[in-house]
Amino acid sequence: METKTLPELIAIIYELRAKLNETQNTIDAIFNGEIDALVVPNKNGHQLYTLKNADRNYRVIVENMTQGALTLDSNGVILYSNSRFASLLNFPLEHVIGVPFENFVPDEFKAAFRRLLNKGWRENIKDDLYLMGKNFERIPFLLSLTKLEFDKGEVISIILTDLSLIIETENQLKAKNIELEKAQYITAKLNKELKDTVKEKTRDLLISQRNFKFLADNIPVMVWTADRDGKFDYFNQQWLDYTGLSVDDSKNDGWMKVVHLHDIKASMESWQAALATSMPLETMCRIRKIDSGEYLWHLTKAIPFFDENSRIIAWFGTMTNIEEQKQALAKKDEFIGIASHELKTPLTSLKGYMQLISAYKQNELPPIIKQFAGKANEAIGKLANLVNDLLDVSKIQMGKLEFNTSLLNVSDLIQLCIESAQFMYPNYIISVHGKKNGIVTGNMERLEQVMMNLISNAVKYSPVNKEIDIETEVTETEVKVSIKDFGIGLSDHQKERIFERFYRVEDNTYSTSGLGIGLYISSEIIKAHNGKIGVMSKLNKGSTFYFILPIHE
Numbered sequence: 001m002e003t004k005t006l007p008e009l010i011a012i013i014y015e016l017r018a019k020l021n022e023t024q025n026t027i028d029a030i031f032n033g034e035i036d037a038l039v040v041p042n043k044n045g046h047q048l049y050t051l052k053n054a055d056r057n058y059r060v061i062v063e064n065m066t067q068g069a070l071t072l073d074s075n076g077v078i079l080y081s082n083s084r085f086a087s088l089l090n091f092p093l094e095h096v097i098g099v100p101f102e103n104f105v106p107d108e109f110k111a112a113f114r115r116l117l118n119k120g121w122r123e124n125i126k127d128d129l130y131l132m133g134k135n136f137e138r139i140p141f142l143l144s145l146t147k148l149e150f151d152k153g154e155v156i157s158i159i160l161t162d163l164s165l166i167i168e169t170e171n172q173l174k175a176k177n178i179e180l181e182k183a184q185y186i187t188a189k190l191n192k193e194l195k196d197t198v199k200e201k202t203r204d205l206l207i208s209q210r211n212f213k214f215l216a217d218n219i220p221v222m223v224w225t226a227d228r229d230g231k232f233d234y235f236n237q238q239w240l241d242y243t244g245l246s247v248d249d250s251k252n253d254g255w256m257k258v259v260h261l262h263d264i265k266a267s268m269e270s271w272q273a274a275l276a277t278s279m280p281l282e283t284m285c286r287i288r289k290i291d292s293g294e295y296l297w298h299l300t301k302a303i304p305f306f307d308e309n310s311r312i313i314a315w316f317g318t319m320t321n322i323e324e325q326k327q328a329l330a331k332k333d334e335f336i337g338i339a340s341h342e343l344k345t346p347l348t349s350l351k352g353y354m355q356l357i358s359a360y361k362q363n364e365l366p367p368i369i370k371q372f373a374g375k376a377n378e379a380i381g382k383l384a385n386l387v388n389d390l391l392d393v394s395k396i397q398m399g400k401l402e403f404n405t406s407l408l409n410v411s412d413l414i415q416l417c418i419e420s421a422q423f424m425y426p427n428y429i430i431s432v433h434g435k436k437n438g439i440v441t442g443n444m445e446r447l448e449q450v451m452m453n454l455i456s457n458a459v460k461y462s463p464v465n466k467e468i469d470i471e472t473e474v475t476e477t478e479v480k481v482s483i484k485d486f487g488i489g490l491s492d493h494q495k496e497r498i499f500e501r502f503y504r505v506e507d508n509t510y511s512t513s514g515l516g517i518g519l520y521i522s523s524e525i526i527k528a529h530n531g532k533i534g535v536m537s538k539l540n541k542g543s544t545f546y547f548i549l550p551i552h553e
């Protein structure tokens, strides 16, 4: 290769740059419509392309179109192309102008293009056709062919619209449509299933509502329901028949009209407490019967229904006529009252005669008789306790459990009871804890009765473990005495009723005899001392019974 000097090379660069500028100017001039003809070298030598008839304004428009725009001569050679067409195929413009259009048509579409071009010479025509880009990529176009008259003869103009985006969008649209159809199908299916479920559930609900109404109207108890806030919304037929009220009359506080005046306050309080705590309601009250005007005792029970979030949905309540049980209990109380009274007199003389026998000629009595007399005295003592307890029950029932009170020290009470208990139950280990001094107002005998009852229960219900702890806690305001055993214990359910009269736990495997009145009397005595009585217990672990008395100020 011939070596060039630096100045020569610089001169060549200048020359080339000048040519480049010239070419660029020419291209700009064509675009701007400043020139009307162009000589383009091709394999047939130089060819003149006339731009004379092209109106400058139109050319500006054509240049700015988003479509490609071409003119072809009768040989199918591109005489003019806007830059958009070249860029759509990724070619520089100078590689497009003067080139047969067919060069850009893929082989498989050439025949179709020729047919189209032939037609184009005769009429305006449009059709889709794939062209080939610089990298041989296939690009879809809509070709619109029109024959134009020029000075130098006829040309075909072609406007090319790139369909890639449209086709792509159409494909996407198709895909979306398919998805949409699928979704519609699924939705329709779900809808149908939902409708079926709703139908089924509605039917179930109707059936269960009807069942509920049928049941509620045909059971012999009165039934009501209330919403979560305690607003009554349903009363069964029994209630309406018994009270003579309508459902609307009974709603809100209407039900109070038929409740005995003395029971309204307690009923209201129990209902409010149940609502506040969401705990089941259990209360008793007398309700007026419309037929006779008499008030009959009823046991009201209600339970809350919860949803899956533990929120109350509704309250379901029943009222059961317990007049007969109440009367039976009253008869029992009456009988006990009379019987214990009747027993008291012979018992007292029996006790007196026994004392006389025991005291009579002490030295002459054979030892065996002395022993029998001792046993008889013991039995009389137990009998006397029983009769006294029964008498206490009737006194309580008649509101006549009266006793004198004085100031007493709890430590004296405990001391007294421990001594008796240790004497009575020598097999048991009874230990005492805590501070004992505390002055209370009370009746020593009655409080001793309570403590001894709790201790004898601790012994009675602890057949194996024979330890009993007695603890005293004294604060500024009250004194608490607890009796703790490690015996059979009580379940939560059993604990609920043990302070009721005649209540005994029947369902434990360990059975002992008793009347079920000891705790009832104890609780009444403590209540009469303005105190509290209670129990903490666990089945098979043991119980702690306690009572609390206010400290004397």
Ligand code: ADP
Pocket (backbone or CB within 6 Å): 457, 458, 461, 485, 487, 488, 489, 490, 498, 503, 504, 505, 506, 513, 514, 515, 516, 517, 518, 519, 520, 543
């Ligand atoms: P009684 O002992 O005569 O049955 P009470 O009124 O003293 O009657 O007691 C009522 C019920 O409470 C008893 O039947 C028993 O089931 C239960 N009970 C009382 N004290 C205890 C205790 N320390 N441990 C377990 N259960 C007890």
